[in-house]
Amino acid sequence: MSRPTTRIRRAYRELLDHHGPQYWWPADTVFEMMIGAVLVQNTAWTGAERALENLRGRGLLEPRALAGLSPSRLAPVIRPAGTHGVKARRLLAMTRWYVGHGCHDGLGAWDSAALRASLLGVHGIGPESADAILCYAFDRPVFPVDAYARRLYRRLGVMRGGEGYEALRAMTERALGRDAARLGEWHALVVAHGKAVCRPRPLCNECTLARSCPRAGLG
DNA sequence: ACCCAGGGTCATA
């Protein structure tokens, strides 16, 4: 039995070899990435992407433009992302925060801990969204722990059972190093693997981590 | 007709 850090490093190598670089996060600007992080919550990326295109077509990927909208005007625009009522409020809260703190230039100088704490104070931004934003938009070395990561870690045997979000995040950052690009790549690979293996059935037969899928019937 | 998807908030015990 190897140590958790060793297993995670080995899995990283396997998934990178098998799936290749994922080139995440798909966004042209910091603000667009942040919008995507909210839109994709508990939703397939295809829906978030449609909502994003609707926003783009109306010039609403500009913070100032978006900030001028009411929730009831914004909601129908992002409808394909699902839960559009709550997401409209969340996007506006996040936009107010972003503009109010000087956008990217004003926020870039903050240290990671302060930036994280501030993000968590925004309505609609929880641990995973905050860490995704830190990692992909602000290039900070943090790992966003999602449902796919929990499933994979369980099957890799690096979890005993009730580890919380912070424990898994710390474990991963210890295993892969405090490197934003590497942690971001790992998060993307974990999602790619989860989607390939778990839906609708194992599509990823040659992947040696196929047994990490709870629905694969392999354990 | 289900089940789920790159979560988070809020109320309740």
Added chain:
DNA sequence: TATGACCATGGG
């Protein structure tokens, strides 16, 4: 702190 209801569309 720990569950559970709720949000809501689109694809399998």
